[in-house]
Amino acid sequence: MKKMMFGWSGAKLLLWASLLLTSTLAPLSVFAQADPASDVIPAPKEFSLSTADLVYYAYWLLALLVLLVIVYIFNIGAASEKLTGRTVINWTKVNAWLSIIFLVAGSAGVAYELVYHGKLLLPEAASAHGDSIDNMFNWTFGFTFAVFVITEVLLFWFLFKYRHKEGRKAAYYFHNNQLEVIWTVIPAIVLTFLVLRGYSTWHKITQTPEPKAKQIEVFGYQFGWKARYAGDDNKFGESNFNFIDPATNELGLAIKPTVVALRDTLMADTGRLGNDLRNLSSMLKTKADQLAKMSLAADGKAYTDLEREMEDIRNGNKASELRKMIKRKGVQIQRINATLDSKDVFNEAANDDKITTEIHLVKGQPYTFRYRARDVIHSAYMPYFRAQMNVVPGMMTSFTFTPTKTTKQMQDELKNPEFNFYLFCAKICGSAHYNMKIKIVVESEAEYNAWIEKQKRVVDPVQPATPVAPAEAKDTTANPKTATNRNIKPSLAMGF
Numbered sequence: 001m002k003k004m005m006f007g008w009s010g011a012k013l014l015l016w017a018s019l020l021l022t023s024t025l026a027p028l029s030v031f032a033q034a035d036p037a038s039d040v041i042p043a044p045k046e047f048s049l050s051t052a053d054l055v056y057y058a059y060w061l062l063a064l065l066v067l068l069v070i071v072y073i074f075n076i077g078a079a080s081e082k083l084t085g086r087t088v089i090n091w092t093k094v095n096a097w098l099s100i101i102f103l104v105a106g107s108a109g110v111a112y113e114l115v116y117h118g119k120l121l122l123p124e125a126a127s128a129h130g131d132s133i134d135n136m137f138n139w140t141f142g143f144t145f146a147v148f149v150i151t152e153v154l155l156f157w158f159l160f161k162y163r164h165k166e167g168r169k170a171a172y173y174f175h176n177n178q179l180e181v182i183w184t185v186i187p188a189i190v191l192t193f194l195v196l197r198g199y200s201t202w203h204k205i206t207q208t209p210e211p212k213a214k215q216i217e218v219f220g221y222q223f224g225w226k227a228r229y230a231g232d233d234n235k236f237g238e239s240n241f242n243f244i245d246p247a248t249n250e251l252g253l254a255i256k257p258t259v260v261a262l263r264d265t266l267m268a269d270t271g272r273l274g275n276d277l278r279n280l281s282s283m284l285k286t287k288a289d290q291l292a293k294m295s296l297a298a299d300g301k302a303y304t305d306l307e308r309e310m311e312d313i314r315n316g317n318k319a320s321e322l323r324k325m326i327k328r329k330g331v332q333i334q335r336i337n338a339t340l341d342s343k344d345v346f347n348e349a350a351n352d353d354k355i356t357t358e359i360h361l362v363k364g365q366p367y368t369f370r371y372r373a374r375d376v377i378h379s380a381y382m383p384y385f386r387a388q389m390n391v392v393p394g395m396m397t398s399f400t401f402t403p404t405k406t407t408k409q410m411q412d413e414l415k416n417p418e419f420n421f422y423l424f425c426a427k428i429c430g431s432a433h434y435n436m437k438i439k440i441v442v443e444s445e446a447e448y449n450a451w452i453e454k455q456k457r458v459v460d461p462v463q464p465a466t467p468v469a470p471a472e473a474k475d476t477t478a479n480p481k482t483a484t485n486r487n488i489k490p491s492l493a494m495g496f
């Protein structure tokens with residue numbers, strides 16, 4: 001009897017309830033919360049329960065209790081059914097009403113989500129094509145939401161209305177062509193409409209020529225963005241991933257002295273690595289002498305590291321690693337040498353380019369962002385401008401749009417003086433992906449001009465070679481266009 005009172009269903013319920021309870025323990029303040037921006041692991045706090053914790057805990061205990069009571073009531077019913085042979089619980093009816101409860105609770109949940117989290121969908125649009133994207137989104141959402149509501153209501157209502165009843169016979173319905181045609185044709189028409197609408201909107205956004213569009217290069221890497229403006233000549237200098245040097249040429253621009261210096265460094269590296277490769281046996285001997293003076297007890301990790309290095313030399317791993325590095329650098333040297341004499345590549349167009357850590361745009365001016373990536377695929381996402389594009393290594397992608405609201409305007413509209421536009425990475429590209437963003441400032445033309453004037457050129461215009469009177473010298477350097485001698489001198493600072 002006791003066993004029957006608390007049967008298998010009760011045990012299952014308890015199991016679920018305890019799982020639920022343990023999963024809800026996390027918000028308790030006794031668990032120290034780590035600051036995601038800090039590397040420091042917080043020390044465990046002393047055990048303490050706040051009032052909020054207790055209320056939270058009590059709430060779940062109460063829910064558990066109510067569930068237990070319900071289970072006991074049903075168990076008692078089932079037991080008396082067994083003893084008396086009479087039907088106490090009409091399960092068909094219980095299930096039918098449960099489906100109605102599910103429908104009502106589910107609808108309330110959907111309404112709650114729409115009201116409270118609906119605003120998280122997309123912020124207000126701040127670009128010329130933003131409205132057409134929003135329009136498309138609303139149409140798609142409207143259609144699918146209507147279908148969702150109709151089908152869910154019918155599903156649960158029919159479960160309730162056509163439940164089993166004594167004496168009622170189920171209708172046997174084999175096939176109906178008309179019905180088949182209706183539920184095939186209507187979705188086909190709706191989907192065709194939505195797809196064609198999406199296609200034409202996307203086509204309009206991406207394929208409409210924008211002859212007045214200014215170009216800005218946006219360069220993505222693990223983990224950040226750089227922007228490049230074309231400078232006074234309005235021409236981007238050529239670039240090539242083989243020219244990339246993290247310290248002096250992050251974007252791999254075609255600046256001859258910088259690239260020649262990189263090639264020379266690579267050649268020196270190759271020579272050094274070649275020497276290492278030839279002297280592996282003496283290297284092994286030196287390391288063995290070193291190891292003889294050490295002990296595992298006193299030196300620990302240094303000792304085992306040294307042992308491992310020696311093992312790598314003995315088994316040939318070190319030699320093959322060195323050969324690989326020499327080969328890789330050799331290929332890069334060859335590629336650089338192959339382009340060094342090309343007037344198309346090294347045409348000095350990169351000299352006046354400006355590399356910036358912020359993107360500044362003029363309100364109402366169309367822009368084409370041309371995207372390049374250094375390492376893996378990133379995705380440039382600007383939610384307010386309704387713009388998103390993959391940023392792919394070895395392939396230039398682009399997106400053209402016109403910002404229609406200044407940062408200041410948005411700050412006033414949202415009553416948030418801290419507001420800023422950002423370009424985010426929307427592709428999980430590595431450990432610091434979450435931090436990969438660049439600020440975008442939309443402003444007036446005058447403000448933009450003042451900002452861009454202050455940004456450093458990639459290559460400083462150089463002073464004239466012959467000494468001149470100070471006043472004159474100042475004039476020549478102030479305006480790079482009138483400079484008589486424009487030798488290239490790579491700037492190590494490069495604006496970042």
Ligand SMILES: [Cu+2]
Nearest residue numbers: 378425429436
């Ligand atoms: Cu990324």
